Amino acid sequence: MSISAAILAARSGLQVTSQKAEIVATNVANASTPGYVRRSLVVGELVQGSQTSGVVSLGVSRAGDDIIKGQRRELTSDVAQATVLASTWQSLSQRVGSTASGTGLFNTFSNFESALRASVTSPESTATATSLLDAAKSVARELNSLSSYAAQARAEADSEIAQGVETVNAALKQIQDLNKRISSIDRTSEQAATLMDERQRVLDTIAQYLPIQTVQREYGAIDVLTPEGVYLINGSTAQQLQFSPSSTFTSEQTLADGDLSGISVGGINLTPGSTSFGAVSGGMLGALFTLRDQDIPAFMDQLDMVANDIITRLSDDAIDPTKTPGAQGLFVDPAGSGTLGLASRISVNAAVDPAQGGQISRLRDGLEATTEGPPGNSSILSAMFDAFTQIKSMNSNGIQGAFSASDLAAQLSSVVGQKRVHQDSVLASTQAQHLTLVEAEQSQTGVNVDQEMESLLLIEQAYAANARVIQVARDMISILMEL
Known part of the structure; x- marks a missing residue:
């Protein structure tokens, strides 16, 4: 040389x-x-x-390791889904309360039962009657409040779906732009590496909302599609998700009836839970649709069942001889429009409420009593107590067994608590798997x-x-x- x-x-x-x-x-x-x-x-x-x-x-x-990256991204969707579900059920469980802490729904039913027992013992006491009326109002208010809370949770889920769709659509357009920029430069340059890092971050954002896969195209571009094979980016064109948020939200509105919007792309239905081949099964969008259309409506049906049970129990014609046969008892549905949304409407019969023009003595003497009866007569109160504590068999809305009215409220609290524990367990499991893959990916791609x-x-x-x-x-x- x-x-x-x-x-x-x-x-x-x-x-x-x-x-x-x-x-x-x-x-x-x-x-x-x-x-x-x-x-x-x-x-x-x-x-x-x-x-x-x-x-x-x-x-x-x-x-990089494309296999580990794909698995990690899939678990990113699973963690996002589990986080939303676990967080919502933790909030619901806390709001419903538990028998262990003696709070929430069970507490109001237990207090009503205690007040009813005290009234049977002292039917002549105005103070005891007032306590019973207050306890009854607390039961109605708690059911109203829980139903309102659940309806608001559905509305928030609908709103968050709309926000998620906007985020995904913006991210898809961003990837479309990055694809074009990467394709126009030397893919082995430092600039291309920086753009690919940015594209990876955007893909991870999308993966939080719905599961995705990528396919490498020529000149460094990528296609993005769902695991079901629906293209979100095909070639140089980014598709846009379609969703219409609801402006009003009531318990009667459902996806099946067309009152609520599903989600689609290019005419393909992606709505979780639908029969479409493209139905999304994970991510935050999967969780939010599950809450809006399945979990929370099921919880609201259970609340309506509890409300219907207490109305039915205390409307038995055998309890109150003064009541018109077939009329409602201490608890009523003012609208009288069936069980759907009943928990949001249940109230105390105006006949016993002085604030509504009623007389508190009618708790003891009968709802349609025109004059006060003997102060020591506890027959109606005793019949009410017996009806409230009677064990009835039920098998509806995911609740099966034999319960008194208080037991049914406790069972609902237990069902919600079990759901929370299950979602917490799923979250812990997916987080552990995700962390393992994050560490594996970091060992391959990190500094x-x-x-x-x-x-x-x-x-x-x-x-x-x-x-x-x-x-x-x-x-x-x-x-x-x-x-």
Whole structure:
């Protein structure tokens, strides 16, 4: 090798090691940057004619494992879904209360039963009658409040679906733009690597809302589709999800009746739970549709069942001889429009409520009593207590067994609590799996600062060696010039 060839080879080595040092510095600087993928310089042999003339940079490569990345992204959707469901059921469970803490729905039923028992013992006491009336109002208010809370949760789920659709649509357009930019530049450049990192972050955002897969296309672009095979980005065109949020929200509105909107793309129904082949099964959108159209309506049906049970129990004609046969008893449905939404309407009969023009003595004497009866007569109160505590068999709305009215309220609290525990368990499991894959992906694509520092030491040695070659060549040239 001639002196000039040695200088050129060493010069190429200096250039490549300089580029390597720059890549290492970039890696270290972005070690904690979310979504950053470790870079490395691809180096090749520089050949001129049949002779090796040094080294040449062939571009920048990004570390990665497509299989792990796909699995991690799938679990990102699962974690997002489990988080929404667990959070909602924790809120519902806390609002309903539990028998262990003695709060919420069970507490109001238990207090009413205690007040009813005390009234049987002291039918002549106005204070006891007032306590019974207050306890009855508390039962009605609690059922009203829980029904309103559940309806609001449905409305919030509908609103969050709309927000999620906007986020996904914006992300799809962003990926469409990134595809075009990546396709127009050298895919081995540092700029392309940066754009690919950004595209990865956007994909992860979409994955939180619905499961996705990607297919590599020519020139560095990607297609995005659901696991069911519905394209969200096909070629250079991003599709847009379609969803219409509800402006009003009542318990009577359902997806099946067309009162609420589903979600679609390109005319394909993606609505979770639908019979369409493209129905989404995960992500935040999957969870929100499940809550809006299945879980919360089922909970509201259970509340209506509890409300109907207490109305029916205390409307038995055998309890109150003064009541018109078939008329409602202490608890009433003012609208009289069936069980749908009953928990939101249940109230105390105005006949016993002085605030509504009634007389509190009618708790003891009968709902349609025109005059006060004997102060010590507890027959109606006793009949009410017996009806309230009577064990009845039920098998409806996911509740099966034999219950008194208080037992039924306790059972509903237990069912909600079990649902919360189940969702918490699912969340813990998916989070553990997700964390495992995040760590596995990080080991493949993340920056290990210690390793980068080791690489920097090798780069320093290579740089010094190439510089030494040039120095020696310079000294040899100087000697030759002196001859």
